[in-house]
Amino acid sequence: MNILRDELKKTKSGYEITIYLADNQTEFAEELGNGGNSGAKASIADYVKKKYPNLKVTVAKVVLGGVVLGTIPLAGGAASAAAAGPTDLDKASGYAKSAIERLVTQGVITGDQTGAFNPTGTMTRDALTTVLVKALVGQTDLVNPETPTFKDVPKTHWAYQYIETAVAKGWIKGTSGDTFSPTGTLTREQLATILVRTLGLTDDNIKGASSALTFADKDAISSFAQDSVAFAVANGLMTGADNNQFNGKGSATREQVAVVVDRFVTNKDKLQEAADAVKNASFTATAGDPNTITIAFKTAVDTLAAEDVAVKTADGTALKVTGVTLSEDKKTATVKTDTMTAGTAYTVTVSKEAVKGSATVTAPAALEYSAKPVGVKKIQVNFGTAVADTAAVKIGVKNPTGTTLTVSDVEYSADKTSATVTVASNLVAGTYTVTAGGVQSTDLSTTFTAEAEKVAKIEFASDKAVIGRVTTANDPNFGNADPLSITTQFKITNQYGEDITKAKQSQLTISAGKGTYTLPSTGTLKLTSTTAYEEGDTVTVTTLDSDTNTFASAVLTVSAPAKVSEITIDQLYNEDNDTLDVGDTAGDFSLVLTAKDQYGMNITDPSFFAKDTVVSVSNTSVVNVDGGASTPNVTYDESLDKLVLGLVEPTTNNNKMTAGTSKVTIVSKTTGKLASFDVVVKEDVMVDTISLSAPTVAAAGSSISVPFSAIDQDGKEMTSVDELTAGVSSITLSDGKSLGNGISFKKDLATGKVNINVEAIANTGTYTMTVITGTNKVSTLKLVVTDAKVPTTISTVTDLTKTFAIDAEGEFDFDNITILDQYDSEITPTWGSGANEYRLTVTPSNGYLTYEDGSGGALTELTDGGVFVANTKGTTTVDLVLQQNVSGVWTNVADYSFKTKVVEKDDIKSYELTDISTLLNDGATGYTSDHDRTVVVNGLLSDGSKVTVPTTENYYTITTSNPTDLTVTDGVLTASYDGADFDDNGNLTETVFVTVNDSKGTVLEKTVTVSNNAVKYTKLELVDGTYGNKENENQVSIGLAALKGLDNTDTTTVAAADLKILAADVVKATDQYGVEIKTDNYSVVASGFDGATSLTDLGTGDSFYLTAVAGGQKIVFQVTISGA
Incomplete structure (x- = not known):
C-alpha cells in the first residue's frame, strides 16, 4: 500500500482520517471497491494504529484520484486514550484550548490528582519532560534503568521513565552532575533549547542563527539559548510576546507549553526536515x-x-x-x-x-549612529547598540576643515550604548565628522553641526550686594565696613550650561544705578561710589553680552559686610597630582578652600580670611601652613578659581618634612563652624612594578613614546612625572640612553597620560629597554625601531570647489592638501629643490583648466598663491604627484587625481548669496582691513552642485542699502559709520543686494550686521610658527638655541623675553569677529618643568608648561626642547 498523505479531522467521538493513495494503487482500490477485502481494511487499520498510537480514530476514508473508494469504521485502537480529561480546560486561554484538547485526546496530557490541568500555572521540568516523551516516544520505547541518573529522581518518582528516556536521547540535561531539579520552573528560552535538542541539533549546528532575531529584548536572552530561540521562531515553533518582546527569562506556563508541543507534534516532519537541512x-x-x-x-x-x-x-x-x-x-x-x-x-x-x-x-537594521555636541569640548556619541568591547572601539573626530582632533577622553555610559567624547580643543562653528571603528565590521560615520561657544545666560547669585570692608592692612579699621563699596556675584554659562564666567566676564557691558564697577575676581562685581551705600538701599545693575544680546539685570539690596561664615577644605592640591611624601617640596602643595559668607555666596577675596577665622595645625614637625597658624597666608588661585592655603616645610628637622599626619583646622569666628583636613606626609613613594607596552609607532629619527603602567608599594597607580622619575632606580636602552640622558617621563597634555619618552634613535633595529624599579624589580621591552617617517600618501584635497564657470578662478595651495607618512599620520614634507627635499607637481590633463600664479603665469608645482583658472567648457583631470629629489633626480613618491569641470554661463540654473558675518566698523577700536567681508556668490547647476563664478559684472553686481557708509570694492564690504548711527548694543543692520546678470533679472539679498564694538580677545590657540612647531593642540617644540636666541639681547639663556616672543610666534589670538589679532603683548609664566628644574638648565628632551595671557584669555601649553 503506497500512501501519499493523510488528513485528520476532529469529530465528536474522536477523529476521522482521510487517506490519499498513490495513483499506482489501482489493485488495492479494486479490493476496496468490490465490497471491501478484509486484508485491505486490515492494512488501513494497521497504518492508523502505527502512525497515531495514542489517537482515537473512529473512521477512515480512502481516496484515489479524487474519488472516495470507501469508508472503513475502525474499532478499538486508541479509543481508551480519550479517557476523562482535565476538569478545568474552561480556564485555558482561547488560543490554547484546541491544542490542549488534542494532547488530552492523545493521552499526552492528563489531569492531576484533583483532575485539574491548571493551564496558567508554571510548567515544571518533570512535567515538560513527561509531555514531550509521551508525545514523541511509544510506551514500549521508554527506558527504565536500574540505577537512577539523578539523586533527586529516584525510581519511585512518577516521571522516572520519562525523565530517563529524555536524558538518554539527549533532549534534556540535569541542572548539575547528579541533580535534575524536577520541580524547578521552566523558562521560555529553556523550552526553546530543549525542543531544538529533540530534533538532534547541536550548538554547533545552529551557531550564529541568533543574528536573525529582531526582538527588542533579544540581548536579554541568555547567550546559550539565543541560537535555539532563533531556530524555534524561524520554524514557527514559538512566537514573541507583546510589544516585540520574546521574554526569554519569563516562566513558561502549562498552556504555553501545550501549544508549543502541539505545534511540534503536528509539524514534526517539516521541523525534522528543517533540522536535517541545518545539520547537513x-x-x-x-x-x-x-x-x-x-x-x-x-x-x-x-x-x-x-x-x-x-x-x-x-x-x-x-x-x-x-x-x-x-x-x-x-x-x-x-x-x-x-x-x-x-x-x-x-x-x-x-x-x-x-x-x-x-x-x-x-538583514539587521542599520545602527542609528549619531553624535551631538553636549559641551564646548564634549560630544555625545550614540552607537545605536550596546558596544561589546569598548577597548576595540576607535573614535575619530574631524573638524570642519578636515583636521583630525585629539580625543583626550572617552567615557561610556553604563549600558555602553553611548559615550561622551572629550576633544582637546573647543568646538567651532561648522560640520564635524565622527567615526567609530570596532562597533561593527564596518566603520560607522556621522556628522553634526556645532556652533561656536556663546554666552547663553547671565545670572546673579543673589539679590544682595554686600558692603565692602577696609583692605589696607596697616589701617586700624582693617576689616571693618567700607560703605563706599559693595560687591555681588554672578555667573555666565554657555549654550551647554557650562560655566564660562572666567573667559567671558571681561566682554560684558555693565552699568549700575550707583557707582563704577570693577571685576576683581571671577564672578565678582564690585561697585565703588564717592557717597556711602546704606544698608537697605537698592541698586539696579544691568549686564549685557553684546555678541549674543544676552541680558540680565538685578535690583540688589545693600546688606551688611560679608564675613567668612562657613568653610570646607576640598582637597590637597598638586599640579601634577602627586601624593605628598617626605622628598617633595611642601610649597608644591596647597589646601583648596571653599569659603561662604552669611548670604551663602562664595568668598574669593582672601584679604579678610585670617581676620574672620582661626587656624590651627596639630603637628608642625610634620608640615606647616604658609604664614603659620597665627597669620595664615591664604591666596586666590586664578586657575582653580578657589582660595588656597599653601604648605611649607617645618622649621625643625633641618626644614624637612617627616612622615606622619598633621591636622589643619579652620574655624569661623562668626559662626563657630569648622573644617578639618588630615595632611598625610608619606615616606618616599617608589615604583614597585612597571609594565611596559610596545609603542604604536617607533620610527627612526623621531622621539618615541612608550606606554606603561606603574604601581607603587601601596598598590596604587603612579601618574606623576616627578614621582615616577624619583621612584625608579634606572631606565636604560641598549643604544646607551638612560633616564635623564635621552630618556624621560613625559606627560601628554592632550591626553593627560604619562609615557616614557625616548629621544630620536638614528638607526632601525631592535633595542632593549630595561627598567629597574625603586624596589629593585626588573621589567624589559624589546623596542623595534622601524624606518624613519617619510611622506608616502597624498590623502585628501579639501576646501576646493571643483566646478568652475569659464574665467573663474579658485585658489589651490599647500592648505588644500593633506599628506600622510607610512604610519598614516599627517606629515609636512620639507619643501624645496635641495637634496632629499620634496615638491608636488600639478598637471591638468588639458587646457580647459590651467594652474597659474595669479598673474597669468603657468605653474607646474604646488605653490602658495597658486590658482586654477577656468578657460574652456569641459572636464579636466588634475594629477598631483609628490616627488623627492633623490641624487638630483625627481623621483615619484605618491600621486592623487581629481576631476574638475568647467561650465558655461548658460549651464548655471540659479545663484546663491552666502551668509555674511558681522562686519566691524572701520572706526571701532581694533579695526583692521581683515575685518572687512568678502561677498561670495555661487552658481548652482540643475543638480544643486555649486559653481565658482567670476567676480565680474558679466555675472553679477553688488550694491548696498547704504552705499555711502557701506561700500563695495572688488567684492569686499567696508563699513564707515559715525558712532551715533549704532543702537544701544553697538550694532546696526544693512542689506546687501546682488543683481545677477541673467535673463530673469534675479536679485539676491542678505542682511548684514555692522558692529561698532571694540575688538576683544575670545580665543587663543596653537599654530605652527616661524620658530616653534605645533605638535598637537596642546604642545609645541623648539630647539634650545632657537629659544635662547628669540630675544637678541641675550642668546646664552632662556629669559622671559624669549618666552614672550615664543608665545607671539606659536599662539594665534582671535577676536569675536573671527579675525586674528596680531599681538606680541603676552604675559607669560613657565612652570611644571620636566627633566629640568628651571629655565636655566633646559636640555634636549626637557619640557615645561608655558601659560600665556592676552586680552583676558589664557592658554597653557607644553614646550618641548627638540634639540640643541
Missing part, C-alpha cells in the same frame, strides 16, 4: 551589519571569490557581492554586499564545489 549544511551564515555577511564553514576552503557567492531575496532579486575576504584559518569568509534591507531574509548560496550549499540570513 556545509556552512552557516550571519548578517553582522547591512553590508556584511559572515560565512562560517565546517571545513577550511582554499579560496573563495565574489563570483562564488550569491545573495538573493525570496523573489530572486540578486544583491551585488562587492568583495570576499577569507580568514587566516580559511574557515570564515567575510562577504561585503550592497546595502541589505533591514528585516528582509536573504538566501546566501555558495557555488564552490567543496562547500556548496545555502543558508538564510535576515
